[in-house]
Amino acid sequence: MNNHVQRIGEEKVSKLLFKFSIPAIISMLVSAMYNIIDAIFIGHSVGPLGIAAVTVAFPIMMIQMAFGLLVGVGTTTLVSIRLGExxxxxxxSILGNGFALVLIIALIVSIAGLIFIEPLLQLFGASSDVMPYAKDFTTIILAGSFFMTTGFSLNSLISAEGKPTKAMILSVLGTLINLGLAPLFIFVLGWGIRGAALATVIAQSITAILIVSHFLRPNSYLKILLRNMKLKKELIINIMAIGSAPFLVQLAQCVLSAVMNQSLLAYGGDVAISGLGIIYRIMTLIFLPVLGISQGAQPIIGYNYGALQYQRVKRTLVLAISAATIISTVGFILTRAIPTQLIMLFNDDPQLVSFGTNAMAIFLFCLPILGVQVIGSNYFQAIGKPKHAMVLSLSRQVLILIPLLLILPKYLQLQGVLIAAPISDFLSTVITVIALVYEVRRLNQKENDLVRINTEEGNVLS
Incomplete structure (x- = not known):
């Protein structure tokens, strides 16, 4: 067996989680910093309307990511479990089918998005003032959808192969290229918001090519082989079943964005959309490292679950939740200490700063407990239980939050939009904790059964 893979079942869990999570966290942080710096560039070159344009365009990018997650999470989870077995x-074979599937889906998403671009942007809250900027940005992003979806889908498989540092380097490289090109295109060449989109697509294209080439190298433990790219119904169903939880969560985010942006537009106008767009970017800076912890834990949990090493599974879960909670708590303290300064990084418009400072205090109120919900729901993905993962993930974004957004603003107007988020965060975390308690009890029972079987076999042999 490949030594990189074998260590997942043998090394100390805390050391493994550190090795797998730190590269993912660095990669996520660099990506988050790009989103923030890019929004700062747009905010200072185009103004609040530019920030609003990127905010209403972002759900379309989330649709691209959703399809990347559909294939990527399903493929990575199945590959991790099979390697453990x-x-x-x-x-x-799973890798080959996953790669073929993502190529087909990426092409369809790009074409469909370009055809329906204006109705989609209107759905996500683009006003007549914001529409020209949003359309310019989104057209270029959709044209490069093929590369974004492919790279996003396959990068986590490099970690599953036991090489998280390489996965990080490829992700960071793309982001650094993006950061270098964005100010050149926006300010030096004067391309404005189109320049921001073009920089993103070029960087994603380079990253995707490098990621695919990794699996074509002779020394890669997992290889993309032409014979494995012939689609097999059973594999495709399994990939999509496991990937359906994060896929539906991302689509739910799109529905959520449509409902929220429409409410913001109705009760606060373009300024409210811009303000919440800034808050989402700041939250992303905190939230993505938590996802990095989850991403780092996934191959460890999946491999050891497949290898029947349940103590290591539980240890990884506890450590991941602890680390995620520390990160989210530090982020919470930061948003309470300097909220005005954070908003002013993007634009110093007085109305935008006033709304953003007030909204941040309300919207991120339950941030410290969010790590438990994220790690808990992703845990069920890692062990191949997509239904559990789907329910827990959707509890926060769909089952609780969207109904609150439809009800509360009718009575509380703009405040109703803002308080819906912390209420949803709290209730979904409670549900996740309950599910995890039952799951740990189940693992304890399976572990006891293994001990009993091994003892009985030992007695028979003796």
């Missing part, structure tokens, strides 16, 4: 050939 010592089934290398099956893992490669």
């Amino acid at each position: 010592q089934k290398h050939d099956e893992a490669q």
